[in-house]
Amino acid sequence: MGGAVGNAFAWDSYEACLGQTLGDRWDVLVEQGFWENTDFSQGRWADAFETDSSKFEFAGSQINALPAYNPVSPPGDESFYPLVLVPYDSMRLASGYIGSPPFLIKALEATILKGNDVLVEVNPATAAKYGLKDGRQATLSTPRGKAVVKVHVFDGIMPGVIAIARGLGHTAYDKFLAHKGASYNALSAVVEDPATGLDAAWGIRAKLGKA
Amino acid sequence: MFPFSFEWIWDAGHMVFMGGLWYALTIMGLGVTYCIIKAAVDASGENDGNHH
Amino acid sequence: MKHEKAKKFGMVIDLDKCTGCGTCMVACMAENNVPFREDDTDKLISVAWMRVYRLTNGKPFPHTEECFLPRPCMQCEGHDGHSPCVSVCPATATDYDMSTGIVSQIYTRCFGCRYCMAACPYHVRQFNWWDPLWPEKMTESLNPDVSVRMRGVVEKCSFCIHRYQTATQKANLEGRRELEEDEYQTACTQACPAGAITFGDLNNPGHAVHQMVKPDPNHGGRPKNPKAFRLLERLGTNPKVYYLSSRKWVRRAGDNYIRQEGSQNHS
């Protein structure tokens, strides 16, 4: 600090300022790196918001501007398409319209692409229910289309859900990328949110059967 | 295989291994050479006998 | 010989930091002229010096956990340089360098018997089943410091030995005998965006790798850091790649245990 600001500052340095203003707490901070206020007690969550629900609300009941919450279900007939297909992003795939270079395709895990087939993640329970075996080909169909995929039985995906990596199924680009795997975009459809008119629903109803 | 290969070391491993190998090859070579020379000598002796 | 202590280059990979992004693989491929194939999805026939494994804890949803494990060459020391692969090579095409601790591979000496591949439990050694090919134009960006490999030979991660050679030459020209820690780093180490890979001389207490794992010289370099482990420690391969993980199941996945050993955890 220098010039007019330095002159206006009542202490020699910022450290001296902190030492004086914080008093005992400064010594504790220098020694331990933190200071704990033992007198502090947290306020009750119930008192935090003065709304009907005592929780955060986007619009209070008085205004009544929002329609009641209605979950938007993914498109498709549940009795015919018992599963839900969702997309996910892999760290090793460019998921937009820009294609992955050969380096990424070569580095891609064997649990995402095998030969020319994309692997979809399926929970062991789901796989058992539909007679699907790890690594085998299967037909993935949604109300929008069909694709041949391979099954990757994986505990990390929720039962009843199929996950497909974004960024495959290109028809453009070089021989390292084009015509490999299937695109989620070609299989998905959107539902309009009745309140906002925006595209909603993450996923689409799907069926996975032995190829 | 030969001491002039740069990876050759005069250690026990090389002496035992290559020693055994060259020993076997020498016996085989000498044995065959002996048979050939002796056969040539025998055959020529026989030819002489046939002449007379 | 006292004045120049043998080096033992090693790597520490922090699995808590690894995101599985694959940058190390890409950096390695670019640095070491690893060839491409149109279909490289069969990892058992494709060449990749660095490979990132995907581990799971085997628990059902929603308790499933994942961990990515990058695997370069372990540069095993075995006992006194008797690494699994070096001693088996019939044509002396691979060697354990006592001065750096790096396992070399001479591509023009290898005649492709693949005995070293059978000896290596980490699948580090890979065979060139095909003639090496690169995508169009990529041949122009090949690294001139690394030779390309012909069909029919075995290749593997070299800890970017060419970088060591370049750095040593530079230092010698400047009249120095010793390299600074940052003068020799592998391509994967420098590329890792998460800073998960650390590289240096395990024999040098000043180097980060030494401080991170605290190798125990009385037990073949076994880590004293309880968070650190090596792959297949029990086989006696004595690798120079260490892994760090705060998760017990990950550390345990690094080795094999028989059922009776169930609850205990090594180190």
Add this chain to the structure above:
Amino acid sequence: MDSALIPKGVKRCPTWQFVLWIGAVSGVLLWGVVAMVLIYFKGLNQTNMNNAYGFALWIWADLAVIALGGGAFFTGFLRYLVGKDELKNIVNYAVLVGFCCYVSALMILGFDIGQPLRGWFIFWHANVHSMLTEVAFCLSAYLGVLTIEYIPLILENRQINKVPFFHHLAHNMHEIMAVFAATGAFLSFFHQGSLGGVPGVLFARPFGYRTGVFVWPWTFFLFTWSAAACGPCFTIFITKLTEKIVGKKLVKDNVIELLAKISGWMLTGYIIAKIIDTVYWATVTAPSKGFAFMDFYTNNPGSIYGIWILIAEIGICGVIPAAILITDRGRKSKTALWLAVLLAIIGVCLNRWVMVLQVLAVPVLSFESWFTYFPSWQEIATTILPVALGTIVVSLSYRYLPVFPQERELNPYEPAADDVLEPETQELAEAELKPAQA
């Protein structure tokens, strides 16, 4: 047509029949040659091997034929060094079969390397610490010994033997055959052993690794031992098979029984040693590396590598043939003898299979699973190729060379009018059989 080449006093099938047979086998040979050309020109991508299965069908075939060819060195050892004189009646055939086996082995090794033009590096830049170097050296040298042992037999062909030099050469080589047999036994001991050492020294492969003495793992000795035990069984098997095909007796029963008896006792010893080795490995070696015994036999797709394989190898194909061959009744019963030699052959082949392929199939990293492999047609064809070649060599040898010294005695035969011996050649015909009996 070719009667001038056929040994005197024995009957052979008509030429057309022989040509037909050779033609059929040559068809198979040609198939193998096509595969061989593909492999040499396109590389090892023609196989189904991969980076986990670097060793596969070929290495197994190599180890198996060498074990089976062990009949040559062991019979030679018994005949020339131990002095089991009766075995002179089968040693020619043992050498011939062994020769074919070793030619096969070297041929297959020739396919199996990624850079065949650099094959000589294994000799030139030899790493003496590698088991494979020892294999290559001893194998090639021993093939030399087998060639030396086979040459006199060729020289005894009716026409070749007329040349005095060849006649004497054959005679002289027989004279010092014990020297060659001793060298062969020495070389065989080491290459059979070092083939066992190949998986045995892999200390990072818990299924194959064995402790041992000095630089040699126990498998080193077990392989030599099993080759000496099962090789003669293969010699008996091939002899019996030849007898079946040509429809006559070629070797007297007492000769076969003697070889079977020695083989039986060798097999008994081997199986006991193998059981001890397996128990030690299962209870001490493998657990020290973190593997329970059953880890090696469970959780693999289709149970290809189930515990059945160990039961089959040691029990059914080890203990049973050993028990048959050491009993007088077992050896004398035709069916039991056939069964025993067949089981012993399967047993040793199974052992080699396990020690090559299962070593690589077992996952070592805890997060990997079993590796599977099935050979490509190119691999199968090139494995059958040397078998076809061996069949041709054996067929030609049987037809034109005095392989079985007892054949004339066992099959008295009245030559046809046009084949009546001229007095002059009669003398030579007598002489030609002498060296073989010497």
